[in-house]
Amino acid sequence: MSGTVDDIVAQADPALVVVTTASRDEHAGCLVGFHAQCSIEPFRYAIWISKANHTYEVALFATHFAVHFLGDQDRGLAERFGAETGDSVDKFAGLDWSLSTSDVPVLAGCAAVVFRKETMWDDGGDHICLVGAPVTVASAAAFVPLRVSAVRDLEAGHDPRERPDAGEGESSAAGEAEELQEIAVGFGHELTPEQVDAFRADRESSPDE
Numbered sequence: 001m002s003g004t005v006d007d008i009v010a011q012a013d014p015a016l017v018v019v020t021t022a023s024r025d026e027h028a029g030c031l032v033g034f035h036a037q038c039s040i041e042p043f044r045y046a047i048w049i050s051k052a053n054h055t056y057e058v059a060l061f062a063t064h065f066a067v068h069f070l071g072d073q074d075r076g077l078a079e080r081f082g083a084e085t086g087d088s089v090d091k092f093a094g095l096d097w098s099l100s101t102s103d104v105p106v107l108a109g110c111a112a113v114v115f116r117k118e119t120m121w122d123d124g125g126d127h128i129c130l131v132g133a134p135v136t137v138a139s140a141a142a143f144v145p146l147r148v149s150a151v152r153d154l155e156a157g158h159d160p161r162e163r164p165d166a167g168e169g170e171s172s173a174a175g176e177a178e179e180l181q182e183i184a185v186g187f188g189h190e191l192t193p194e195q196v197d198a199f200r201a202d203r204e205s206s207p208d209e
């Protein structure tokens with residue numbers, strides 16, 4: 001993708017939220033910049049979760065999720081939920097939180113809304129979209145949004161290019177090559193091993209394009 005698109009989108013400087021959810025006796029949550037109200041009547045809110053995240057595995061089976069709107073004083077929460085992963089730490093340890101009536105963890109001190117998951121949508125990209133209907137306003141505290149520009153130095157706990165099907169020890173370029181082959185096979189045009197290697201080498205030499 002051209003840098004120009006990235007530059008234009010970056011200037012929109014979205015507000016950050018922490019999305020929490022729960023399923024199968026597990027709690028999870030991550031920092032999210034991809035989110036928006038997506039219907040007025042009925043009210044609907046959409047969030048996008050990276051398939052590489054621990055939160056994704058929990059969100060797949062969840063019935064509800066909570067959206068916490070971070071204020072400019074919440075950098076600590078952004079670090080904890082955006083730079084750590086539930087694969088290796090308990091992000092809720094030591095925090096003030098409680099279970100909402102829908103069994104979703106709600107963090108104290110943030111404006112937060114609990115949503116019932118209405119639909120889940122996978123368009124084949126590296127994030128899935130969850131659309132929710134509001135069930136509870138857990139806290140309506142006023143806030144000045146914490147924006148992406150304020151946390152540019154944070155390194156995400158998971159790069160979205162890490163995919164669960166990439167295979168342990170393989171690079172994300174290898175995972176992408178595998179994915180490309182699957183798509184090609186789906187269209188009846190299996191790539192030769194040379195073509196797969198060439199694609200993989202190209203992605204390894206310029207992984208951010």
Ligand SMILES: Cc1cc2nc3c(=O)[nH]c(=O)nc-3n(C[C@H](O)[C@H](O)[C@H](O)COP(=O)(O)O)c2cc1C
Pocket residue numbers: 028029030031032033034035048049050051052053054055056081082083084085086087127148151154155156157158159
């Ligand atoms: C500024 C910023 C914005 C992010 N936006 C999203 C997002 O919209 N969706 C998402 O799934 N992850 C997003 N992430 C990445 C996750 O918050 C991060 O990988 C987190 O550590 C995943 O935690 P988990 O593995 O416990 O789910 C963002 C990270 C940062 C630093």
